Amino acid sequence: xxxxxxHSNTLVEFSSGTLPVAHSVCVSTHLDHCxxxxxxxxxxxxxxxxxxxxxxxxxxxxxxxxxxxxxLDEVSPEPAANDATAASLSSMVKKIRSGATADLNWRRVTKxxxxxxxxxxxxxxxxxxxxxxxxxxxxQHNHSGTEMTLVLSGGxxxxxxxxxxxxxxVREAGDIHAPTALPGGDCICLAVLESPLKFTRWxxxxxxxxxxxxxx
Amino acid sequence: MVDKQGEGARGQPANFAWSxxxxxxxxxxxxxxxxxxxxxxxxxxxxxxxxxAPLIKAFALxxxxxxxxxxxxxxxxxxxxxxxxxxxxxxxxxxxxxxxYTIARNCRTDMFRxxxxxxTQLEAEDIGFELESDEPTMALHASRGAVRVRELLKDxxxxxxxxxxxxxxxxxxxxxxxxxxxxxLGTVKSRVRLAIQKLQVFMDAGxxx
Numbered sequence: 520x521x522x523x524x525x526h527s528n529t530l531v532e533f534s535s536g537t538l539p540v541a542h543s544v545c546v547s548t549h550l551d552h553c554x555x556x557x558x559x560x561x562x563x564x565x566x567x568x569x570x571x572x573x574x575x576x577x578x579x580x581x582x583x584x585x586x587x588x589x590x591l592d593e594v595s596p597e598p599a600a601n602d603a604t605a606a607s608l609s610s611m612v613k614k615i616r617s618g619a620t621a622d623l624n625w626r627r628v629t630k631x632x633x634x635x636x637x638x639x640x641x642x643x644x645x646x647x648x649x650x651x652x653x654x655x656x657x658x659q660h661n662h663s664g665t666e667m668t669l670v671l672s673g674g675x676x677x678x679x680x681x682x683x684x685x686x687x688x689v690r691e692a693g694d695i696h697a698p699t700a701l702p703g704g705d706c707i708c709l710a711v712l713e714s715p716l717k718f719t720r721w722x723x724x725x726x727x728x729x730x731x732x733x734x735x
Numbered sequence: 736m737v738d739k740q741g742e743g744a745r746g747q748p749a750n751f752a753w754s755x756x757x758x759x760x761x762x763x764x765x766x767x768x769x770x771x772x773x774x775x776x777x778x779x780x781x782x783x784x785x786x787x788a789p790l791i792k793a794f795a796l797x798x799x800x801x802x803x804x805x806x807x808x809x810x811x812x813x814x815x816x817x818x819x820x821x822x823x824x825x826x827x828x829x830x831x832x833x834x835x836y837t838i839a840r841n842c843r844t845d846m847f848r849x850x851x852x853x854x855t856q857l858e859a860e861d862i863g864f865e866l867e868s869d870e871p872t873m874a875l876h877a878s879r880g881a882v883r884v885r886e887l888l889k890d891x892x893x894x895x896x897x898x899x900x901x902x903x904x905x906x907x908x909x910x911x912x913x914x915x916x917x918x919x920l921g922t923v924k925s926r927v928r929l930a931i932q933k934l935q936v937f938m939d940a941g942x943x944x
Contacts, residue, residue, distance in 0.1 A: 527931060528909060528924045536840040537908040561829065562884075562936045567840060568833035569885040570903045576789035577796055583807050584784060587814045591777070594819045 521553045523686040530556065534563035541646040541711040545669040545687065548615065548709060552685025615671065620648055620707055631655025631700070645712040651675060651700040659697035664713025666690040673706030675699060764831035765824075772821035784814055787832075791839050798905030805846065812842045830881035843906055887934045895930035898923060 525533075525546055532538040533546045550557050614620065623635035631652040636645065651657060653673070667689050674683040677696040682688060690696065692713075700706035764786065770779040788810050795806035816838045824834050841860050891899070901912040913923045931937065 527937075528927055531902060531927050531931065532908060534840075535903045535906065536844040537902060537906055537911075559937055561833075563931070564837055565830065565833045565881040566884050566899075566931070566934060566936055567903050568830055568836040568881050569888055570899065571790050571794055571836045571839065572832045572885060573888055574790050574793035574797070574904065577792040577806075579788040579792050579810055580807070583788070583810055584781075587784065587811050588777070588781075590811075590815060591780070591818055594815050 520683070521549075521555070521685045521687075523680070523682060523688050524553065524556055525549060525687050526689070527559070529689075530559055530563055534560055534567055542667055544615075544646070545667045545709055545711055548669050548671070549685060549687040615648065615709060620650070620671070623648055625650065629655075629658065632657055645710075647710055647712075649706075649708045649710055651698070651706045651708075653700055653705050654702050656697060656699045659695060661695040662690050662692055662712070664692050666713070667711040669709045671707040671709055673704045674701040675706045675708070676701060762831070765826040768817070768821050768824045768831050768834070769826060771818065772824065780814075780818060783817065787817075787835050788814060791835070794839055794904055795843065798901065798907070800905050800907075801843075801846070805850070809839070809842055809846060812846075813839045816842065833881050840906075847906065884934050884936065891930060891933055895926050895933065898926045899930050902927065 529538065529542075529546060533543055538546065550560060614623075620635070623637075625633045625635045627633050632655060633650040635648045635650075637647060648671070649657070651673075668682075668687070670682050670684050670686045672684050674681065674686075675698040676682070677698040679696070681701070683701075764783065767779045767783045770776040771783065791810050791813050792806050795801045795809045796803070801809065813835070817835065820838065824831070888896070897916070898912060901907045901915065902909070907915065909923050909927070910920055912918075913920045916923070
């Protein structure tokens, strides 16, 4: 049961196409899990449709119409197949959304924590997948920017609550926490950071450079 | 060129769609898309183009977010997608205007990224969410949500309408909107929430605002 949802402002940004790419991946992954937010999105898209229809029509030259009519035969009526060579990130997103994360490029950070970076994405400093072993703990850290997290499988708890698959949460800059994976299975999360997180306890600080994982 | 029948459908009382049985939309534009999908009907496509292309152009031009040339390019891209994706349109799920809006939004997002030379191979469609389910609330909502929102939009206070226009029509993020209007980000956020409350966007399914 999903108990932590994106804020309505976040859904509005998603529906209006103004949310950065990486954050949109988190939101759409949440939508995979959450029928309540799917209904909300459908309604917000209706609002977009209504705004579109309420616009003041701008005349379109007949040459644009002619150009489109000439090109109708070029487009296949089926949705275009994905270019197999392109879009490693896109296929990665599909993998993540389907829960297949085994062959990501994992790096071990602590005994119970592995992180796979998904590379550079506009509008975020770091997009990565976290894997916390069952019962394992992420060392206490703070956030220098906003962090958006989506639980893909398993669950974790921290000072503020318990989060399960599909739950969506946002940590603001300055929040300090130490998440622990729930018993019963490993926890896998998708995390979008505005700026890298920092471990706060001195004996973990040596890990900080390891978190600068941006793929080159 | 505005079609007479189209005028009639839009001139119906606000609750016209409420009486459509089983949520099946019978409005003209939905029928158009269904005809395009089933018969590759070019006449239906032409009619759809005449109605929506000028609206898509207005969407592209609003807030001068795109040049006139790019706006025409966007119109072409969106209309070709309409032709291509018509089979995926389900009139029980969404209003035609909502469906076209989501296509236009995705095309614009990709165009913004191309123009800003963001190096991402990820397309808005890969991330976007296609609502494809037979959840009962969907059918119910599709038949009336769009129509009612359009009615309520007319009475929205100016400051809220202005912000929705920035966000939906101009494609500005909340922070860009705040910067352009010289407002604190929190004010923009709360006006957006007030607006969707006023528009009763989340009303019928008993969803929280």
